[in-house]
Amino acid sequence: MAWFRKEKTPLRADDRRDLPSDVFDKCEGCGEILYRDKLAQNLRVCPKCGYHFRVPVAVYLEIFSDPGTFQELDREVRSADPLNFVDLKPYRARLNAAQKKTGRGDAVVTGVATLEGIPISLGVMDFAFIGGSMGSVVGEKIARLGRRSADDNRPLILVSASGGARMMEGIYSLMQMAKTATMLARLHEAGIPFISVLTDPTTGGVTASFAMLGDVNLAEPGALVGFAGPRVIEETIKQELPEGFQRSEFLLEHGMVDLVVDRRALRETTVRLLRLLLAAAPGDG
Amino acid sequence: MPSTPHLEFERDLVEIQEKIESLLDLAEKKGIDVAIELRELRSKLTRLQEDTFQNLSAIEQVQVARHPRRPYTLDYLVRTFTDWMELHGDRAFRDDAAMVGGWARLEGSPVMVLGHQKGRDMKDNLHRNFGMPHPEGYRKALRLMRMAEKFGRPVITLIDTPGAYPGIGAEKRGQAEAIATNLREMARLQVPTISVVIGEGGSGGALALGVTDRILMLEHSVYSVISPEGCAAILWRSAEYRDQAAAALKLTSRDLLRLGVVDEVIGEPPGGAHSDWKATADALRVALVGHLEDLKGMEAQERRQKRWGKFEALGAWVDGEMAGPGRTGPLKA
Numbered sequence: 001m002a003w004f005r006k007e008k009t010p011l012r013a014d015d016r017r018d019l020p021s022d023v024f025d026k027c028e029g030c031g032e033i034l035y036r037d038k039l040a041q042n043l044r045v046c047p048k049c050g051y052h053f054r055v056p057v058a059v060y061l062e063i064f065s066d067p068g069t070f071q072e073l074d075r076e077v078r079s080a081d082p083l084n085f086v087d088l089k090p091y092r093a094r095l096n097a098a099q100k101k102t103g104r105g106d107a108v109v110t111g112v113a114t115l116e117g118i119p120i121s122l123g124v125m126d127f128a129f130i131g132g133s134m135g136s137v138v139g140e141k142i143a144r145l146g147r148r149s150a151d152d153n154r155p156l157i158l159v160s161a162s163g164g165a166r167m168m169e170g171i172y173s174l175m176q177m178a179k180t181a182t183m184l185a186r187l188h189e190a191g192i193p194f195i196s197v198l199t200d201p202t203t204g205g206v207t208a209s210f211a212m213l214g215d216v217n218l219a220e221p222g223a224l225v226g227f228a229g230p231r232v233i234e235e236t237i238k239q240e241l242p243e244g245f246q247r248s249e250f251l252l253e254h255g256m257v258d259l260v261v262d263r264r265a266l267r268e269t270t271v272r273l274l275r276l277l278l279a280a281a282p283g284d285g
Numbered sequence: 286m287p288s289t290p291h292l293e294f295e296r297d298l299v300e301i302q303e304k305i306e307s308l309l310d311l312a313e314k315k316g317i318d319v320a321i322e323l324r325e326l327r328s329k330l331t332r333l334q335e336d337t338f339q340n341l342s343a344i345e346q347v348q349v350a351r352h353p354r355r356p357y358t359l360d361y362l363v364r365t366f367t368d369w370m371e372l373h374g375d376r377a378f379r380d381d382a383a384m385v386g387g388w389a390r391l392e393g394s395p396v397m398v399l400g401h402q403k404g405r406d407m408k409d410n411l412h413r414n415f416g417m418p419h420p421e422g423y424r425k426a427l428r429l430m431r432m433a434e435k436f437g438r439p440v441i442t443l444i445d446t447p448g449a450y451p452g453i454g455a456e457k458r459g460q461a462e463a464i465a466t467n468l469r470e471m472a473r474l475q476v477p478t479i480s481v482v483i484g485e486g487g488s489g490g491a492l493a494l495g496v497t498d499r500i501l502m503l504e505h506s507v508y509s510v511i512s513p514e515g516c517a518a519i520l521w522r523s524a525e526y527r528d529q530a531a532a533a534l535k536l537t538s539r540d541l542l543r544l545g546v547v548d549e550v551i552g553e554p555p556g557g558a559h560s561d562w563k564a565t566a567d568a569l570r571v572a573l574v575g576h577l578e579d580l581k582g583m584e585a586q587e588r589r590q591k592r593w594g595k596f597e598a599l600g601a602w603v604d605g606e607m608a609g610p611g612r613t614g615p616l617k618a
Contacts, residue, residue, distance in 0.1 A: 056376070063409060082544070082601035083535050087520035136600030143597055163510075165510045167520070170534045171546050173600040174510040178496045181468035182596045187468065207461035208449075208489045213469055227461035227489075228451030236451050246456055256459045285522075 139176025164204020358400030449490030
């Protein structure tokens with residue numbers, strides 16, 4: 001007896017296939033359709049549910065430096081492919097493809113800038129470059145940046161996004177963990193602040209070296225942060241992982257990060273922190 | 286069929302060994318003189334051992350490093366050292382049996398020894414978690430290193446782990462933070478420090494005991510950023526390519542010496558460490574004593590500067606015109 005009834009299928013956001021993809025983005029958190037321009041003005045945080053889209057390096061450079069003050073360092077450092085590594089593709093081909101795709105030499109941008117007038121060293125990782133993996137170049141650039149921090153007495157800010165070590169560089173990639181941690185030993189003893197900013201996703205060798213060693217660890221909401229990747233853990237323990245496992249809020253609850261900070265408040269929070277940490281910061285009372 | 290656990294390429298060796306044993310048995314029971322046959326068999330065994338173990342492929346090296354009869358940390362603690370006193374716990378959560386540590390003497394002098402501990406059988410392995418520590422294991426190690434610092438004693442670490450444990454509890458309690466903190470704090474220690482890879486040097490979980498003045502490796506041990514199986518699964522999309530991955534990763538002691546990561550490779554007996562625990566433990570002692578003497582001859586600040594310099598130079602990069610595999614010193618053969 002249902003011949004006269006209209007089939008009811010509610011119109012859902014993800015059924016609308018004809019969305020012009022260069023004008024709109026769909027929120028992965030709540031499904032809301034958002035104007036890309038408006039979203040960008042909001043630092044790509046969903047105005048409805050607060051979902052944080054992943055953002056390119058340029059956004060963090062803007063957040064953590066005063067306009068026009070960022071000076072990039074060590075732009076030309078490139079991997080030497082020490083093992084002549086070849087899997088299904090040669091590592092050199094992967095590097096070339098990543099360099100072409102991102103316009104960068106490797107997976108981190110480093111430089112000096114001022115932030116509300118405070119001289120800082122700033123490094124931002126690029127997840128788009130071979131999953132933000134840490135090989136010799138990432139390790140070397142971060143180590144040099146740290147030394148610059150020590151020499152000029154500048155606080156260090158590192159924004160992490162990484163799948164871990166660059167396994168195509170074998171043992172050298174593992175040793176970058178020791179290298180960056182050694183640099184942080186220098187900063188630690190020199191009393192220079194290091195603020196670690198954890199973004200989605202940060203796992204493996206980067207988490208297990210410099211990213212967890214901030215005097216203050218800040219994490220963006222909902223970011224995946226952990227030692228082992230969730231798939232590895234699931235395969236090891238043969239169980240499904242609980243909801244929210246390894247997300248920023250989970251890390252906060254378990255005492256691994258100091259604060260979960262909305263991207264739109266990262267700059268202000270960092271500036272306040274630096275003024276609390278530094279003896280005489282510009283603009284301090 | 287040989288009954289002792291052995292690897293595929295060891296089959297012939299085990300057969301000769303069993304012949305030797307039955308010959309000895311016969312000699313003892315019946316009083317027959319077997320000296321000539323014994324000598325022949327023994328020299329045949331040594332030749333075959335040398336032949337086999339000098340020409341291992343990368344994946345075979347990995348198998349030897351994981352050999353079920355290979356000596357583990359506690360086996361060295363009662364052979365290389367004397368007066369071993371194990372100390373327990375991280376003072377925060379629990380005692381992690383995958384990591385052991387405590388005081389011992391090396392040629393009479395007190396040293397702090399730390400190491401991953403694997404289990405010999407299934408029951409033992411459940412207790413030892415297959416040598417994969419949780420964060421509390423790394424925190425116990427750090428506590429004991431700080432004790433060594435307080436009393437001015439050298440720290441010696443023995444590395445033998447598939448990796449730090451990837452599990453829910455490990456993540457909750459901060460596996461990444463525990464490893465990271467060890468890296469930084471080991472860099473800062475004032476006392477002489479030596480690490481020795483005795484079996485499997487598995488990634489960050491191994492490195493968390495490895496930021497030391499000197500890094501030594503037993504001949505048939507391996508040290509790698511990821512297991513060949515894990516690497517194959519990710520890069521070749523199938524664990525079946527582990528042979529290729531093992532070769533590509535350059536994880537043998539010879540590779541690591543050439544790459545300037547390792548300071549010395551300690552030779553193993555012709556049939557590998559598992560064929561003669563005592564000889565291996567003696568060779569380890571000789572190497573440790575030599576390096577320790579060398580390190581004790583330096584001021585603490587000089588030692589630390591060299592340690593920092595060593596790790597800060599590791600890697601291989603090109604900087605515009607300046608090419609630089611930043612090695613720590615001249616290449617060793």
